[in-house]
Structure formats: C-alpha cells, structure tokens
Amino acid sequence: xxxxxxxxxxxxxxxxxxxxxxxxxxxxxxxxxxxxxxxxxxxxxxxxxxxxxxxxxxxxxxxxxxxxxxxxxxxxxxxxxxxxxxxxxxxxxxxxxxxxxxxxxxxxxxxxxxxxxxxxxxxxxxxxxxxxxxxxxxxxxxxxxxxxxxxxx
Amino acid sequence: xxxxxxxxxxxxxxxxxxxxxxxxxxxxxxxxxxxxxxxxxxxxxxxxxxxxxxxxxxxxxxxxxxxxxxxxxxxxxxxxxxxxxxxxxxxxxxxxxxxxxxxxxxxxxxxxxxxxxxxxxxxxxxxxxxxxxxxxxxxxxxxxxxxxxxxxx
Numbered sequence: 001x002x003x004x005x006x007x008x009x010x011x012x013x014x015x016x017x018x019x020x021x022x023x024x025x026x027x028x029x030x031x032x033x034x035x036x037x038x039x040x041x042x043x044x045x046x047x048x049x050x051x052x053x054x055x056x057x058x059x060x061x062x063x064x065x066x067x068x069x070x071x072x073x074x075x076x077x078x079x080x081x082x083x084x085x086x087x088x089x090x091x092x093x094x095x096x097x098x099x100x101x102x103x104x105x106x107x108x109x110x111x112x113x114x115x116x117x118x119x120x121x122x123x124x125x126x127x128x129x130x131x132x133x134x135x136x137x138x139x140x141x142x143x144x145x146x147x148x149x150x151x152x153x
Numbered sequence: 154x155x156x157x158x159x160x161x162x163x164x165x166x167x168x169x170x171x172x173x174x175x176x177x178x179x180x181x182x183x184x185x186x187x188x189x190x191x192x193x194x195x196x197x198x199x200x201x202x203x204x205x206x207x208x209x210x211x212x213x214x215x216x217x218x219x220x221x222x223x224x225x226x227x228x229x230x231x232x233x234x235x236x237x238x239x240x241x242x243x244x245x246x247x248x249x250x251x252x253x254x255x256x257x258x259x260x261x262x263x264x265x266x267x268x269x270x271x272x273x274x275x276x277x278x279x280x281x282x283x284x285x286x287x288x289x290x291x292x293x294x295x296x297x298x299x300x301x302x303x304x305x306x
Contacts, residue, residue: 050225051223051224051225052219052220052225053215053219053225053227053245054215054216054248054249055225059207062205062207063205063207066204067204067205072201072203072204072205072208073206074206086244086248087240087241087243087244087265087270087272087275087277087278088241088242088244088248090240091239091240091244091265091270092206092207095206095241096206096207097206111277112240112277115277116275116276116278117240117244117265117270117271117275117278118270119240119270122240122270123269124240124262124263124265125269125270
C-alpha cells in the first residue's frame with residue numbers, strides 16, 4: 001500500500017473522528033478521481049444530523065462526487081472508507097461504477113461486502129469494483145469501539 | 154388486497170408514468186403512515202435529473218418521509234413501490250425500519266428482495282418488513298417494457 005492510499009485513508013479517519021464528535025457513528029469516506037489527482041468529495045455519517053437513515057458516509061460521498069464529476073457514473077473514480085460498507089452502500093458503489101473500493105475495518109455485524117448480502121458476489125450485481133481491505137483497520141476499529149463504549153457508559 | 158392498498162399502488166404507478174415522460178426508468182414509490190392515514194412522500198426515479206446513481210424512487214421516498222416524520226426511523230410506516238427494490242433500496246428500507254413493503258413487479262435482473270442479495274434473508278439484516286408482492290404487477294411491467302422498447306427503437 002503506497003503513501004497516497006494511506007494519506008487518503010488518513011483523511012477518511014479524520015472525517016470519522018469528526019463524526020464521533022458530533023455523536024454520529026464514526027465512519028468517514030472520500031471519493032477520488034485518480035487520473036486528475038482530485039478529491040471529489042469528503043463525507044462522514046450524518047444520520048442523526050440529517051434525520052435520515054440513508055445518510056451514511058459512502059452514500060453522501062457518492063452523491064457529492066457525482067455533482068463534481070458531472071455525471072452519475074463515477075467511472076475511473078475510487079472510494080476510500082474507514083469501515084466495510086453496508087449492503088445499501090455497497091450496492092450504491094456498484095450503481096455509481098466506482099473503480100476501486102479501499103476500506104479499513106471489517107463489519108461482521110452489518111457489512112455487505114464480505115458478510116451477509118455480499119453484494120459484489122451476486123449475479124444481480126452489474127459492476128464490481130476492485131477491492132482493497134484492511135487499510136488502517138486497527139485505527140478505524142478503535143474509533144468505533146471508543147464511540148460505542150462512551151455511549152454505553 | 155383491499156382498495157386502500159390498490160389506490161396507493163395506483164398513485165405509485167402514476168408517479169412511474171410521470172418518470173417515463175421525463176426519460177427516467179419508470180418506478181414510483183410512496184411512503185404512508187397508516188395510523189395517521191397520511192401520505193408522507195411521493196417519489197419516482199430521478200437518477201438522470203439529479204445526476205445521481207442513488208436517486209432511486211424508494212431512496213428518495215424514504216428521505217422525504219423522514220423529514221415529514223421527524224425522525225430517521227419510520228417505525229409503523231409502509232412503503233409502496235411499483236418494482237421489486239434493488240439491494241441498495243431494500244437495505245435502506247431495512248435501515249429506515251419500514252413496517253410493510255408492498256411491491257408490484259418482480260425484478261429478475263436487479264432485484265434485491267427475492268433475487269440476488271435477498272437483503273431481508275441475511276443474518277446481517279437487523280429489521281425485516283412484512284412483504285406483499287405482485288400488486289398491479291402487470292401494469293408495472295408493461296410500463297417498464299414500453300419504456301425500454303422506446304429507447305431501443
């Protein structure tokens with residue numbers, strides 16, 4: 001994993017931390033156009049703030065990136081997210097034609113890439129990104145563990 | 154199926170027809186609060202108009218309904234949609250805690266309820282709505298067939 005990918009994930013972790021400070025589940029996501037070396041969107045969970053169960057970091061990042069990209073298909077663009085996407089977000093990543101998905105920690109309970117629905121493994125999935133796992137996994141997991149521990153105390 | 158459900162699906166079909174007239178894939182969705190006998194949202198596909206691959210009828214209907222409902226969990230609310238939801242929308246329906254899902258035509262190619270990811274059958278799915286299928290199925294199918302035939306010609 002070269003420094004470019006690590007610095008993008010670093011940015012996503014920063015967004016996740018900021019989400020925790022706003023009492024949102026700490027997940028951060030960014031969409032990058034690697035050819036133009038341009039960050040198209042920076043997002044984190046906003047389900048509480050927006051009163052919207054669909055306002056996950058990845059969905060918001062895809063929506064914002066599409067506006068910047070000027071088209072709803074983000075061909076050639078990559079998405080970095082601190083946690084394994086849920087089935088909703090994984091399916092959205094497929095619909096948006098993301099080229100590469102980089103994610104941090106696995107989500108055994110609600111993930112939709114390597115767990116449960118395994119969105120990209122289905123014959124109804126019409127676009128599969130290349131997938132890179134485990135980038136800064138421990139830091140992402142710690143952020144989530146601290147967040148949920150602080151809510152229980 | 155009583156007349157109340159048929160009239161809600163009738164409304165969703167009207168929204169789907171209007172989408173076709175705007176060159177959007179003809180799918181319509183509405184969210185209803187049955188206790189208050191109130192329609193919370195009326196939506197149809199807007200992926201082309203909004204340049205957003207996630208702007209499916211169901212997702213937009215859930216987002217608008219959450220604003221009206223005043224909370225991101227639509228407990229007790231029902232969703233009517235003319236086509237079997239894709240995995241993204243099925244997972245969003247679960248996240249939003251929709252009570253009952255009524256849908257029209259099956260979607261063999263891209264559906265996520267009875268096909269492919271079968272979102273509500275997964276152990277990572279934390280809320281399963283009651284599901285009612287095949288309401289005005291033929292009319293919904295015809296709308297879609299006519300739409301795709303007109304684009305091929």
